[in-house]
Amino acid sequence: MLTLDAHPTGRHFLQIPGPSPVPDRILRAMSLPTIDHRGPEFGVLGRKVLADMQKIFKTRHPVMIYPGSGTGAWEAALVNVTSPGDHVLMYETGHFAFLWHQLATRLGLKAEVVSLPGTEHGVPASWRRGVQADLIEQRLKADTAHHIKAVCVVHNETSTGVTSDIAAVRRAIDAAKHPALLLVDTISGLAGADYRHDEWGVDVTISGSQKGLMLPPGIGFNALSPKAIDVSRQATMPRAYWGWHEMIEMNKTGYWPSTPNTNLLYGLSEACDMLLGQGLDVVFARHQRWAAGVRAAVRAWGLPIQCADDTVHSPILTGVMTPEGVDADAVRKLIYERFDCSLGTGLGKIKGRMFRIGHLGDSNDLTLVATVAGCEMGLKLAGVKLAGSGVQAIMDHFAAHPGGLHMPAPAAARATPQPAMA
Secondary structure, eight states: OOOTTOOOSSOOEEESSSSOOOOHHHHHHHTSOOOOTTSHHHHHHHHHHHHHHHHHHTOSSOEEEEESOHHHHHHHHHHHHOOTTOEEEEEOSSHHHHHHHHHHHHTTOEEEEEOOOSEETTEEGGGSSOOOHHHHHHHHHHOTTOOEEEEEEESEETTTTEEOOHHHHHHHHHHTTOOOEEEEEOTTTTTTSOOOTTTTTOSEEEEESSSTTOOOSOEEEEEEOHHHHHHHHHOOSOOSTTOHHHHHHHHTTTOOSSOOOHHHHHHHHHHHHHHHHHOHHHHHHHHHHHHHHHHHHHHHHTOOBSOOOGGGBOSSEEEEEOOTTOOHHHHHHHHHHHHOEEEEEOOGGGTTTEEEEEOOSSOOHHHHHHHHHHHHHHHHHTTOOOSSOHHHHHHHHHHHSOOOOOOOOOOOOOSSOOOOOO
């Protein structure tokens, strides 16, 4: 068994769906000396990362950057736009949608859940498919008194490997002629899957640093719409640290009302340079290609993919369902102990029924081929009968669909933040 002072040879294969592997370039940026968060150099850094994150979210409106987790960013979104006892509608696509509902309930909100009924392969049907926008439209049309104040959905459900159609949810709200705000969690989707805050009519987008942005955990985000900002002025839920308005004012000059996480912001600046320098469309295409390769491997094994709808497979992760009677966590443990490869566990209602392969962040074709090889060996050692070779399938896919999409060369090392972007 590995201990904290153990040092296995080679690099650990961190193939969970986040935190994702952090590029050395970002780690080096984070190692710069900490500067005064009230000094002039920090103002330059602050303005740069705020402007960069608007480009990542594809918005012209304010983006809140918190020292905190994605869970904190959920809370920030809710407490800024609701009042005690407000009614919110949440669509359950997996464990993180369930946890968001749980958080809303603890805040004293009336959190109603919509989901698909029934089961598939012994797991909830709603945990194998994306948001069904028509169900949201039906519920909102029935709410003639407009009691529902917000609709909350998860863009990329990290527990299941499903990416939902957010534009369809906005169309459903509009078709119902309902004033509810649209709140979207893209904690695992941002910077790995296509996301358009303004174009898709999202009011509050929630995200975090440890997935597609390739950073360690520790930064939470809220991207805002003008409507959300207006609603927040009348909302009466208690808030202090999470409050938007003081942050919006101080962010205009590149500063924060409380102490920011300076060295993580160095890393965020570098991550944005990498992503925007390469181009988001190129980044999205790379993740889609990786995901298709991993899915080809799972299909070659003859195992079901957790996401049952081919149109909404996540580019961030793939959920692999193990045969009835095979404990997926035992398979994961075997793969970790034998091959130093970490895979995501099944969560909540699907614990023990599946494991998750992350294909995001600082990865490449060979990383994923090796990951599939580790999974294939582990499944065989666990006694799972496989239909064919997933390793051959992923190699064939990558050979037939060339990538070669590399990050640009890093800028020269610098001791101080660069000037703000125009």
